[in-house]
Amino acid sequence: MADKVKVTLVKSTIGAFPKNKKTIEALGLTKLNKSVELPNNAATAGALRKVAPYVKVEEI
Numbered sequence: 001m002a003d004k005v006k007v008t009l010v011k012s013t014i015g016a017f018p019k020n021k022k023t024i025e026a027l028g029l030t031k032l033n034k035s036v037e038l039p040n041n042a043a044t045a046g047a048l049r050k051v052a053p054y055v056k057v058e059e060i
Helices: 018-026 042-050
Strands: 004-010 037-039 055-059
Touching: 004 042, 018 042
Parallel strands: none
Antiparallel strands: 004 037, 004 055
16 A cells, blocks of 8 residues: 555536535645645545545555
C-alpha cells in the first residue's frame, strides 16, 4: 500500500451537489486537471469515494 495518492480533477464541478463541491475543494482541487498529493488514509479514502466520478486517483 502506497504512502500517498495523486488525485487529479478530471470532471467539472458545475452542476454537482454542493456537498460534493465542498469535498473537492477541501481536497485541494480548485481547477480542472489540477493534481494534488494526499496521504493514503481512511479519511482521504472516504472523501475520494464520495467524489469518485470527478477525480482520477493514482498511487505514488
